[in-house]
Amino acid sequence: MIKVRTRFAPSPTGSMHIGNLRTALFAYALAKHYSGDFLLRIEDTDKKREVEGGVDEIKNLLEIFNLKWDEFYIQSERVKEGIYKKYAEELVKKSHAFYCECDAKNAKEEGFSKELRDPCREKGLTSGAIKLKVSEGKISFKDFVLNKDIEWDLSTISDTTLLKSDGFPTYHLAAAVDDHLMEISHVLRGHDWMPSTPIHLLVYKFLDFDVPKIGHLTDILDPEGGKLSKRKGSTSCEGLLSEGYIPEALLNFIMLLGWAPKDNKELFSLDEFVKSFDEKGFQKANPIFNKEKLDWFNGVYLRKLDDQKLSEMVFENLKGKYPKNIILETIPLVKERINTLSDYWGLAGFFFEENIVDNNLFGKNKEKHLDSAYKVINEIKDWDNKLLNEKLMEEVKNNEFKTGDFFMDLRIAITGKKFTPPINDSIFILGKNKSLKRLKKYLN
Numbered sequence: 229m230i231k232v233r234t235r236f237a238p239s240p241t242g243s244m245h246i247g248n249l250r251t252a253l254f255a256y257a258l259a260k261h262y263s264g265d266f267l268l269r270i271e272d273t274d275k276k277r278e279v280e281g282g283v284d285e286i287k288n289l290l291e292i293f294n295l296k297w298d299e300f301y302i303q304s305e306r307v308k309e310g311i312y313k314k315y316a317e318e319l320v321k322k323s324h325a326f327y328c329e330c331d332a333k334n335a336k337e338e339g340f341s342k343e344l345r346d347p348c349r350e351k352g353l354t355s356g357a358i359k360l361k362v363s364e365g366k367i368s369f370k371d372f373v374l375n376k377d378i379e380w381d382l383s384t385i386s387d388t389t390l391l392k393s394d395g396f397p398t399y400h401l402a403a404a405v406d407d408h409l410m411e412i413s414h415v416l417r418g419h420d421w422m423p424s425t426p427i428h429l430l431v432y433k434f435l436d437f438d439v440p441k442i443g444h445l446t447d448i449l450d451p452e453g454g455k456l457s458k459r460k461g462s463t464s465c466e467g468l469l470s471e472g473y474i475p476e477a478l479l480n481f482i483m484l485l486g487w488a489p490k491d492n493k494e495l496f497s498l499d500e501f502v503k504s505f506d507e508k509g510f511q512k513a514n515p516i517f518n519k520e521k522l523d524w525f526n527g528v529y530l531r532k533l534d535d536q537k538l539s540e541m542v543f544e545n546l547k548g549k550y551p552k553n554i555i556l557e558t559i560p561l562v563k564e565r566i567n568t569l570s571d572y573w574g575l576a577g578f579f580f581e582e583n584i585v586d587n588n589l590f591g592k593n594k595e596k597h598l599d600s601a602y603k604v605i606n607e608i609k610d611w612d613n614k615l616l617n618e619k620l621m622e623e624v625k626n627n628e629f630k631t632g633d634f635f636m637d638l639r640i641a642i643t644g645k646k647f648t649p650p651i652n653d654s655i656f657i658l659g660k661n662k663s664l665k666r667l668k669k670y671l672n
Contacts, residue, residue: 232264233413236290236297237403239271240282243464244289246517247418247448247456250482254445255416256295257505267410268297271403272304273396289465293475294498301410303402312397315405315435316358316390324434325360325390327353346387358391360400360430367429373416373443373510380426388427400424404431407440415442443507446486446514456517463517472545472568473522477529481522485515495528527567535559545569550580557657561649575649579658582666583644590637593629594670597637600627602667605660613656620652641670 234255238248259266268290270283283302290297306312319325328348349361368379390401397405407415422444432439450456456463468478476497483501484494487509496504530538539556546555555572562575577583591597604619624634639651642663648654655663 230413231411232259232262233267233411234259234264234416235267235269235407235410235412236295237269237271237406237417238286239274239277240279240286241274241277242279242282243466244286245456245463246465246468246478246482246485247445247463249289249293249465249479250448250485251416251418251445252290252295253293253479253482253501254487255414257502258414258416258507260502261505264413265298266295267299267301267412269301269406269410270303271399272302273307273398273402275304275396285466292469293465293479299410301406303397303406306402306406307396311409312391312401312405313395316397316401319360319390319431319434320358322434323361324430325358326351326387327356328359328389329353329356329393344384344386349387357389357393360388360390360427360434362387362427362430367426367433369425369429369439369442371443372414372441372507373445374512375510378422378425382426382430385426385430390431400427401431404428404435404437408432408435408437412440415440417442417444419444419447443510446511448485449514449516451516451518453516472570472572473526474529474541474569477526478522480529481525485517486511494525523567530566530569531563535563538563542569542572546573554579554657558649558654561653561657565649578643578645578648579654585640585644585670589640589646590670591633593633594637595672596627597629597634598641598667598670600629601634601638601641602664602671605655605663605667608660611656611660613653616656617652638667642666 236252236255238244238252256266258264268287270286272278272283316325320327326346326349328346330346330348344362346359348356348359362382362385365382366379367382368377370377388400389398391397406412425442425444428442429439431437448456465478469475479498480494480496480501483496487505488511489496489504489509490506493504533541535556539552539559542555542559543550543552555576558576558579562572565575566572600623601620604623605616608615608619620635620638621631623629624631635651636646638655639648640646642651642655642658
């Protein structure tokens with residue numbers, strides 16, 4: 229049996245989005261399920277579009293998600309070895325490629341030729357860029373993700389640049405050559421790369437390379453049905469992590485975007501996913517990026533953490549600006565109510581910064597309620613949570629206050645909001661002096 233070898237081959241031209249992460253995850257799982265190798269190959273031959281620090285970002289993110297590669301390559305370094313030039317020239321010698329000296333990508337003033345067959349193919353040039361000479365006929369392959377044969381009429385495929393005049397290969401040449409030399413058995417990539425497949429198949433054929441199994445993953449759609457767009461919220465891995473989603477939950481969510489287990493299980497660790505992975509589980513329908521589902525996954529994973537670990541993650545999410553001990557003390561009050569790390573601030577930010585209160589939130593008996601609460605809190609000598617609860621309830625009963633109205637006014641004065649963690653516990657953690665100070669602002 230041929231050893232399974234897969235690769236993740238991103239370009240360092242911008243932030244990694246969840247589609248990239250999903251491709252890496254599926255390629256990793258496919259290789260590791262069969263005890264094979266997972267390669268990271270940086271396709272950086274388009275130097276004009278490269279973002280500074282892009283390579284390090286890719287490596288860091290894969291490490292965050294624990295997708296460990298067995299081999300690492302950078303295509304621009306391989307250019308120096310003359311690998312791609314050698315194969316491009318071999319194609320010219322075999323009359324499957326030709327030199328082109330057109331100024332633009334495909335010639336002509338608009339930047340692209342309207343002709344599928346480049347006029348330079350008949351000129352017999354001996355220098356310039358090297359282009360694939362596409363012949364007539366048909367070419368096909370079986371997509372192992374979609375599980376169907378796909379065929380192209382080559383009369384619709386244009387002569388395509390393989391090696392630019394600066395000596396750098398295009399994606400079409402570099403990917404095919406590297407997949408051959410690196411003995412890649414399975415190629416997984418996004419559906420938007422499908423139009424390039426016939427070009428790659430021709431390169432494999434003309435260079436007498438074995439064709440790896442190729443599969444195109446479905447498109448991830450936004451809830452409205454269109455392709456995911458940055459305008460509709462963050463789809464970058466870094467953006468989602470900064471919003472308070474944790475790697476394990478985000479990875480679990482992405483596992484089920486286009487792949488389904490046999491038993492409808494939803495919660496998978498990475499190791500469990502690798503063990504359960506089956507390429508027959510790839511789905512044909514485009515999955516939807518359901519943010520509510522992601523929130524649910526993240527909430528489940530957050531609640532699995534012990535309070536110490538969760539408080540440390542919240543501390544980091546808040547950029548280390550607030551006391552660790554207070555965060556740890558308040559975690560039990562909000563743990564069941566947060567779905568992302570950033571939800572913590574919306575629920576517990578009042579412990580660190582006083583909110584501006586909208587006076588319209590108070591009830592008609594605000595003065596009586598707050599005056600009574602102030603008196604009770606002020607009279608407690610030994611600061612004790614149980615005693616605080618007892619004394620406040622006694623005050624409510626003695627004054628025949630409506631319990632809900634009393635504690636709502638108290639909650640608003642202390643926190644600035646109607647919906648917060650349990651108010652008595654919050655007052656205890658906030659402390660006697662701070663609580664009295666906040667109440668005093670609303671008393672005459």
